Amino acid sequence: NAGVTQTPKFRILKIGQSMTLQCTQDMNHNYMYWYRQDPGMGLKLIYYSVGAGITDKGEVPNGYNVSRSTTEDFPLRLELAAPSQTSVYFCASSRTSGSYNEQFFGPGTRLTVL
Amino acid sequence: RKEVEQDPGPFNVPEGATVAFNCTYSNSASQSFFWYRQDCRKEPKLLMSVYSSGNEDGRFTAQLNRASQYISLLIRDSKLSDSATYLCVVFSGGYNKLIFGAGTRLAVHP
Numbered sequence: 069n070a071g072v073t074q075t076p077k078f079r080i081l082k083i084g085q086s087m088t089l090q091c092t093q094d095m096n097h098n099y100m101y102w103y104r105q106d107p108g109m110g111l112k113l114i115y116y117s118v119g120a121g122i123t124d125k126g127e128v129p130n131g132y133n134v135s136r137s138t139t140e141d142f143p144l145r146l147e148l149a150a151p152s153q154t155s156v157y158f159c160a161s162s163r164t165s166g167s168y169n170e171q172f173f174g175p176g177t178r179l180t181v182l
Numbered sequence: 183r184k185e186v187e188q189d190p191g192p193f194n195v196p197e198g199a200t201v202a203f204n205c206t207y208s209n210s211a212s213q214s215f216f217w218y219r220q221d222c223r224k225e226p227k228l229l230m231s232v233y234s235s236g237n238e239d240g241r242f243t244a245q246l247n248r249a250s251q252y253i254s255l256l257i258r259d260s261k262l263s264d265s266a267t268y269l270c271v272v273f274s275g276g277y278n279k280l281i282f283g284a285g286t287r288l289a290v291h292p
Contacts, residue, residue: 103282110186110269110282111226126279158225171280174226 069092072120072174074159079182081149091159099162100142101126102134102169104155111158117142120130149181183208184202186283188270190192194289199260203286205270206252215253218269220285226269229255 075110077092093100103111113126114138117136133145142161148152156178160171188205214268215232224291231272232244232253243256257264270283 094213108284110184110191110284112282116279170228173227175225176223 072161072172073092074174076177077095077175078178080182081146082182083149083151085149086145086147087101087149087179089146089157089159089179092140092142093142093159093161093172093174094140095161095163095172097114097161097172099126099164099169100136100141101160101162102132102142102144103158103160104128104153105158105176106155113141114144114157146179151181152179153179155179155180184283185209185274185281186270186272188268188283188286190284190286192287192289194291195260197262197290197292198259199290200256201260201288202254202256203268203270203288204252204254205283205286206250206270207270207281208251209271209272209274209281210248210251214249214273215244216271216273217242217253217278218271218282219242219243220267220269222266226282232273238251254275260288261270262290262292263292264288 072093101116102114112128116133117123159174162171194273217229218226219229226262238246243259245254267283267285272281
């Protein structure tokens, strides 16, 4: 049981390049999330999904896209990378949306845009 | 005003010390509260939920004060392994939408 896995661990992009951050969970969780964490700031929700085929915007969705074709996978797409997207990206999942429901995080992807 | 505010620290304490962190939240309708722990360059992990009556888990005690809109975390008998950043997290409804504080850094030294 690997939990939540993310690839790649590190990536350097040039301005204007595109990439997809991969996220997979093997806990059969319906809910999945993408966050970014900037130095000295709390995690900010980018997008979330409540099940396969259903996604919605979080607090900071601009510049990103997501899809959820299966329960397990929730990739995050950056179309035109900008320096403001330099951050650490965490994917998370949870079993339900209940108020005491724990979110499980992946190890993160460190992205630098130059 | 930030939705969830924490003192960033660092709190530098010797082994065996007792240390307490506070966190304030702005939404009086917030429903539930958590402390997550984040080690350097790692992902956050749930440390404990915070219940209205307060709760204890070994050396860790969490308290909630709804009237003043703050939660606290008390760590007794600090260990070197407690060195980490502690994230205050508030759930205010919606699809498990958690609001994360920026964290309080704790450094325990010998």
